[in-house]
Amino acid sequence: DVKVTQSSRYLVKRTGEKVFLECVQDMDHENMFWYRQDPGLGLRLIYFSYDVKMKEKGDIPEGYSVSREKKERFSLILESASTNQTSMYLCASRLGDRLNTEAFFGQGTRLTVV
Amino acid sequence: AQSVTQPDIHITVSEGASLELRCNYSYGATPYLFWYVQSPGQGLQLLLKYFSGDTLVQGIKGFEAEFKRSQSSFNLRKPSVHWSDAAEYFCAVGAPTSGTYKYIFGTGTRLKVLA
Numbered sequence: 168d169v170k171v172t173q174s175s176r177y178l179v180k181r182t183g184e185k186v187f188l189e190c191v192q193d194m195d196h197e198n199m200f201w202y203r204q205d206p207g208l209g210l211r212l213i214y215f216s217y218d219v220k221m222k223e224k225g226d227i228p229e230g231y232s233v234s235r236e237k238k239e240r241f242s243l244i245l246e247s248a249s250t251n252q253t254s255m256y257l258c259a260s261r262l263g264d265r266l267n268t269e270a271f272f273g274q275g276t277r278l279t280v281v
Numbered sequence: 282a283q284s285v286t287q288p289d290i291h292i293t294v295s296e297g298a299s300l301e302l303r304c305n306y307s308y309g310a311t312p313y314l315f316w317y318v319q320s321p322g323q324g325l326q327l328l329l330k331y332f333s334g335d336t337l338v339q340g341i342k343g344f345e346a347e348f349k350r351s352q353s354s355f356n357l358r359k360p361s362v363h364w365s366d367a368a369e370y371f372c373a374v375g376a377p378t379s380g381t382y383k384y385i386f387g388t389g390t391r392l393k394v395l396a
Contacts, residue, residue: 171324198381207290209371209388210325217380225383257324267313267332270384272324 170194173258173273180280186245188276190258196271198261199241201225201233203254204275210257216241248280283308283376287387294362295395302357302390304372313375314355315384316346320368328370331355342366367394 174189192199198217202210212225214233222233230252234242241260245252255277261270284307294300306312313332317325329340336348346357355372369391373384 200383202386207388209287210384210386212383212385215378215381215383221380223379259325265382267330269327269330272317272326274322274324 171258171260171271171273173256173276175276176274178276178278180245180248180278182249182280184245184248184280186248186278186280188243188245188256188258188278190241190243190260190273191239192241192260192271193239194260194262194271195238196260196262197238198263198270199235200259200261200270201231201241201243202257202259203227204257205254213243213256245278248278250280252278253280254278283374283385285372285374285385285387287370287372287390289390290388291391291393293393293395296364297361300357300359300362300366300392302370302372302392304355304357304387305353306355306372306374307353308374308376312355313382314346314348315373315375316340316344316355316357317371317373317386318342318368319371319389325371328357362392362394364394364396367392 171192200215201213216235232244258273259270262268286305315330316328372387375382
């Protein structure tokens, strides 16, 4: 069974902290994505990666960075957490660059910045 | 610019009743369209997808969707709703981007099912 695992379901961090959200997939997928989900706004793309060490900005990259040193792992980094980054974060992976392959999502990390 | 609109934020139906969730998209070329479902506390699961061919698409859990190019719509339907269908539903369009394709999601429709 395919699996995308996010390291934490819930996180509480303080303003100004550096925060790491980890995502691991076991399907040898090339593409990985980070979204944030907010009520009334749906899912918005933060960053994505289509290969190891490759990263591209999505629609809302400000305040975030990413790292993909290995194919199976895609990390989202909040350089200096702020309260407006309180949100649900979802990681996804997909095989290749074709849309007719399904994207698989992790269960999400609910981050609260206080 | 590509976009997806889900005009209904909340929908409430009785168990056994039929369901239709609306989705309108804006996209210049032939769209790649998806419906995902998110159960409480879970990630997203793909219900169905449309790329080409037959405009009526069958998915999992008894759902279907119809692509209507003239109306720029991709509405999700189910003839008889079960209590377990209570969830949030997202429509998405696929769009080319640097090196791959990304999904543009609508804002979601939260479905409540009355017993």
